[in-house]
Amino acid sequence: MSEKQTFTGNRGLQLEEALIFEIGSFENCGVDLEDVPQVESRLGDCAAQGDIDLPGLSEPEAMRHFVRLSQKNHAIDAGLYPLGSCTMKHNPRLNEKMARLPGFADIHPLQPQSTVQGALELMDSLAHWLKTLTGMPEVALSPKAGAHGELCGMMAIRAAIEAKGELAARTRVLVPESAHGTNPATAALLGFKVDGIPADASGRVDLAAFKEKLGDDVAAIMLTNPNTCGLFERDIIEIADALHEAGGYFYCDGANFNAIVGRVRPGDLGVDAMHINLHKTFSTPHGGGGPGSGPTVLSERLAPFAPLPYVEKGEDGLRLVENNGDAAHNPFGRMVAFHGQMGMYVRALSYMMSHGADGLRQVAEDAVLNANYILASLKDVMSAPFEGPCMHEALFDDGWMKDTGIDTLDFAKAMIDEGYHPMTMYFPLVVHGAMLIEPTETESKAALDLFIATMRDLVRGAKEGEVERFKNAPELAPRRRLDETLAARSPVLRWQSPEAKQAAE
Amino acid sequence: MRYLPLTNADRQAMLANIGAADIDALFVDVPDAARRDGTVDLPRHQGEMQVERQLSAMAGKNMTASTVPFFCGAGAYKHHVPATVDHIIQRSEFLTSYTPYQPEITQGTLQYLFEFQTQVSELTGMPVANASMYDGSTATAEAVLMAHRVTRKSRAVLSGRLHPHYTAVIENLSEMGGFALAQPDMAPQGAEDLLALIDDDTSCVVVQNPDFFGNVTDFTTLAAAVQAKGCLLIVAVPEVVSLGLLKRPGDMGADIVTGEGQSIGGGLNFGGPYVGLFAARDKYIRQMPGRLCGETVDADGQRGFVLTLSTREQHIRRDKATSNICTNSGLCSLAFTAHMTLLGGKGMRQLAELNHARAVQLADALGAVKGVEVLTPAFFNEFSVKLPANAAQIVDALADKGVLGGVPVSRLAPHAGLDDVLVVAATEANTENDVAAFAAALTEVLS
Ligand SMILES: Cc1ncc(COP(=O)(O)O)c(C=O)c1O
Numbered sequence: 001m002s003e004k005q006t007f008t009g010n011r012g013l014q015l016e017e018a019l020i021f022e023i024g025s026f027e028n029c030g031v032d033l034e035d036v037p038q039v040e041s042r043l044g045d046c047a048a049q050g051d052i053d054l055p056g057l058s059e060p061e062a063m064r065h066f067v068r069l070s071q072k073n074h075a076i077d078a079g080l081y082p083l084g085s086c087t088m089k090h091n092p093r094l095n096e097k098m099a100r101l102p103g104f105a106d107i108h109p110l111q112p113q114s115t116v117q118g119a120l121e122l123m124d125s126l127a128h129w130l131k132t133l134t135g136m137p138e139v140a141l142s143p144k145a146g147a148h149g150e151l152c153g154m155m156a157i158r159a160a161i162e163a164k165g166e167l168a169a170r171t172r173v174l175v176p177e178s179a180h181g182t183n184p185a186t187a188a189l190l191g192f193k194v195d196g197i198p199a200d201a202s203g204r205v206d207l208a209a210f211k212e213k214l215g216d217d218v219a220a221i222m223l224t225n226p227n228t229c230g231l232f233e234r235d236i237i238e239i240a241d242a243l244h245e246a247g248g249y250f251y252c253d254g255a256n257f258n259a260i261v262g263r264v265r266p267g268d269l270g271v272d273a274m275h276i277n278l279h280k281t282f283s284t285p286h287g288g289g290g291p292g293s294g295p296t297v298l299s300e301r302l303a304p305f306a307p308l309p310y311v312e313k314g315e316d317g318l319r320l321v322e323n324n325g326d327a328a329h330n331p332f333g334r335m336v337a338f339h340g341q342m343g344m345y346v347r348a349l350s351y352m353m354s355h356g357a358d359g360l361r362q363v364a365e366d367a368v369l370n371a372n373y374i375l376a377s378l379k380d381v382m383s384a385p386f387e388g389p390c391m392h393e394a395l396f397d398d399g400w401m402k403d404t405g406i407d408t409l410d411f412a413k414a415m416i417d418e419g420y421h422p423m424t425m426y427f428p429l430v431v432h433g434a435m436l437i438e439p440t441e442t443e444s445k446a447a448l449d450l451f452i453a454t455m456r457d458l459v460r461g462a463k464e465g466e467v468e469r470f471k472n473a474p475e476l477a478p479r480r481r482l483d484e485t486l487a488a489r490s491p492v493l494r495w496q497s498p499e500a501k502q503a504a505e
Numbered sequence: 506m507r508y509l510p511l512t513n514a515d516r517q518a519m520l521a522n523i524g525a526a527d528i529d530a531l532f533v534d535v536p537d538a539a540r541r542d543g544t545v546d547l548p549r550h551q552g553e554m555q556v557e558r559q560l561s562a563m564a565g566k567n568m569t570a571s572t573v574p575f576f577c578g579a580g581a582y583k584h585h586v587p588a589t590v591d592h593i594i595q596r597s598e599f600l601t602s603y604t605p606y607q608p609e610i611t612q613g614t615l616q617y618l619f620e621f622q623t624q625v626s627e628l629t630g631m632p633v634a635n636a637s638m639y640d641g642s643t644a645t646a647e648a649v650l651m652a653h654r655v656t657r658k659s660r661a662v663l664s665g666r667l668h669p670h671y672t673a674v675i676e677n678l679s680e681m682g683g684f685a686l687a688q689p690d691m692a693p694q695g696a697e698d699l700l701a702l703i704d705d706d707t708s709c710v711v712v713q714n715p716d717f718f719g720n721v722t723d724f725t726t727l728a729a730a731v732q733a734k735g736c737l738l739i740v741a742v743p744e745v746v747s748l749g750l751l752k753r754p755g756d757m758g759a760d761i762v763t764g765e766g767q768s769i770g771g772g773l774n775f776g777g778p779y780v781g782l783f784a785a786r787d788k789y790i791r792q793m794p795g796r797l798c799g800e801t802v803d804a805d806g807q808r809g810f811v812l813t814l815s816t817r818e819q820h821i822r823r824d825k826a827t828s829n830i831c832t833n834s835g836l837c838s839l840a841f842t843a844h845m846t847l848l849g850g851k852g853m854r855q856l857a858e859l860n861h862a863r864a865v866q867l868a869d870a871l872g873a874v875k876g877v878e879v880l881t882p883a884f885f886n887e888f889s890v891k892l893p894a895n896a897a898q899i900v901d902a903l904a905d906k907g908v909l910g911g912v913p914v915s916r917l918a919p920h921a922g923l924d925d926v927l928v929v930a931a932t933e934a935n936t937e938n939d940v941a942a943f944a945a946a947l948t949e950v951l952s
Pocket of ligand 1: 085086145146147148180182224228253255256277292293294830831832
């Protein structure tokens with residue numbers, strides 16, 4: 001590898017790029033706007049004083065700025081992105097094209113319903129697909145992401161408990177220790193006390209410990225299935241039955257639905273509410289952190305409390321029910337302004353229609369097959385904490401690294417130099433130094449074989465004492481390891497001009 | 506199937522490698538009662554062309570904003586988005602990336618988030634902004650919860666002129682979280698005595714600028730009075746273009762500013778995805794919800810960016826987190842940043858001026874229609890009119906004539922007793938011909 005120093009700091013196609021505030025100018029503008037008609041201002045006493053202190057860039061400069069930034073990102077379009085629990089699958093471009101049809105993209109959420117019948121039809125179709133795939137009678141489309149869907153489901157549960165007059169009594173929500181952080185955070189937002197359930201030796205809910213915790217004060221369990229160790233909860237029906245017997249409700253975190261879509265219906269497992277991350281299972285792009293969409297399916301027992309708005313069949317076409325008085329049931333309220341993530345609904349439906357019932361079943365099977373192929377191909381050199389086949393993701397711990405002098409973080413950073421985005425690290429918490437690998441069904445066998453060979457070589461290197469390959473990594477990425485402690489100790493959360501900085505000191 | 510690379514031969518080879526007899530062997534942990542043979546009752550897979558045909562047919566049934574004189578607002582606005590913006594957000598490296606958990610290979614995302622935070626901070630006049638929330642309504646509800654944490658109190662006072670959906674979202678979260686609210690009745694104009702509603706347990710007062718009816722207000726005096734009572738002032742800004750021309754909430758003394766960023770870089774999209782803006786005073790950073798991007802250096806001393814202060818967040822703090830939010834509106838904040846970068850401060854000002862001028866022309870044109878009264882004395886790009894009949898019916902009649910003429914208050918607040926009030930917005934996307942067509946259609950409908 002060349003050590004050559006360059007004048008610009010660039011390295012061939014890898015270009016350094018400053019902040020807009022350092023390259024733009026206040027005089028520049030990349031948009032040609034019309035002249036402003038002369039009118040008498042009607043801003044009252046609220047008119048701004050002074051200029052807006054933000055630079056602009058001309059169109060070519062702006063394009064270059066953002067394209068250069070983009071080149072510093074890893075992306076699923078560029079390579080394997082095996083982030084466990086995130087389901088980074090291929091994002092079909094047909095979905096993007098469909099979402100941009102003016103009939104979906106250029107309509108206002110509050111224009112007369114008679115002028116948006118096609119949009120309501122799309123929402124209705126999506127609801128039908130989701131209900132059929134999950135075997136659940138109702139769905140709330142509006143939640144904006146997975147965590148928002150959790151909130152929606154738990155709100156429906158809270159409303160049902162309140163309707164039974166048991167709100168004061170049922171204060172506890174059981175959450176397995178392997179759960180994603182959004183689960184306990186959601187329960188706490190609604191005033192519930194979070195009570196952890198340990199995992200058993202097989203990586204699943206400890207059934208005895210769970211039953212021990214059941215009681216009149218339990219409102220719900222929030223259980224992920226397949227769970228965050230990538231395992232199907234074998235006792236799930238027994239868990240649901242015991243919980244229902246005790247008067248509690250079953251919230252299922254559906255982030256991992258990709259493993260079972262088309263093969264298992266959560267409705268057959270005793271689930272009362274489950275969110276579906278359209279940005280995972282149904283291929284809407286994650287966009288570097290959203291937007292997502294988290295439709296939440298509801299059981300017969302919770303359907304009467306489903307939130308506003310929802311689509312129903314009316315006398316002359318479809319009708320969007322937006323206000324309390326107009327609802328036939330007893331909605332618990334509203335999660336969000338307007339009707340949720342229409343742009344994501346279109347993409348998800350486009351994906352479902354493309355795959356069809358047969359293709360979606362194949363999705364689950366291939367996702368599970370790919371993960372098991374990785375598990376089987378690596379478990380002789382890495383340490384898998386649990387026995388048996390996995391579902392859509394393969395979990396390893398850091399047991400095999402003992403005495404190598406490296407840890408999970410080092411291993412992950414060395415993967416970057418090999419051109420891979422690392423797997424999810426240090427999650428789930430029930431496994432020491434966790435490495436959670438989710439390949440998804442959209443990887444070919446050749447891609448998996450190269451990944452496996454790379455991982456095996458890294459493991460060999462670690463075991464043979466190639467410590468620098470790990471401790472110094474990454475060396476070939478746009479940046480070396482970043483100082484997170486510094487970032488948190490004295491937070492710099494916005495750009496400041498050198499003058500402003502100096503004045504502050 | 507075009508999205509699946511494995512061939513049947515691959516599948517067989519892989520199963521053999523794993524030592525599984527067939528695919529069912531990998532699903533052994535599924536209880537017998539939940540096993541399904543065969544596919545669910547839904548259509549089979551289809552090619553691009555077939556899918557496109559069906560979805561296009563649905564899309565074709567909708568009346569699109571760009572093809573008619575269009576004046577709907579009420580929290581979602583029709584603006585022109587430069588073509589460059591849509592290209593940038595469709596770059597694979599932005600579109601198909603995840604939350605930047607590995608900063609060394611996601612500097613692209615992290616740098617634009619830092620730029621986004623800076624732009625939002627500058628526009629709102631607040632020292633810090635986060636990396637986005639779901640939308641304006643959830644951002645405002647989270648601001649209320651944050652005020653409760655900061656003050657350790659549990660009651661919020663809401664302006665009666667807050668967007669009714671924002672009110673509903675706050676109401677829902679408050680009721681479920683065991684928090685109280687107070688709110689005066691909704692009225693299109695006139696003074697609101699929010700101070701009188703503050704009691705010992707009140708944490709914050711929430712106002713909106715421009716408010717739901719379009720009124721613009723300088724809240725400087727209110728901010729001081731609210732703070733004197735130990736409460737925080739939260740200002741919600743559902744039309745972010747207004748910040749191009751109005752006094753900034755930060756300069757009025759706001760403690761938390763929330764906003765809907767859809768107008769910059771985003772389309773109407775029938776209500777989502779949008780992007781929530783969230784900005785606050787420095788001293789409250791550690792109580793903020795959502796992700797924050799911060800500057801740092803790498804092992805070679807080069808500047809770089811990371812997600813920071815994550816000890817506030819659910820993945821670290823779990824049930825003690827400041828919010829349960831995880832995925833936010835990343836790509837919409839990129840669209841915002843790209844559009845704002847093209848505009849710059851100067852372009853933003855001119856865009857805002859265009860909006861205001863068009864709205865003034867519209868107010869004059871509608872005010873001249875017999876029986877119509879403009880209710881909003883000071884406004885930005887949106888105002889309310891009182892009609893001589895039911896506004897929802899008039900809007901329907903206008904739609905029949907091919908004019909999308911605003912949002913009747915009764916659509917969002919059916920019990921407010923304001924059935925004759927219509928909220929109308931004009932933006933740079935409207936022409937003078939649109940304004941004339943609206944006035945003419947309204948005249949016809951009313952006669
Ligand atoms: C298991 C699990 N639950 C919940 C979530 C939260 O989903 P979202 O990020 O869409 O809010 C995630 C993803 O981040 C997850 O992996």
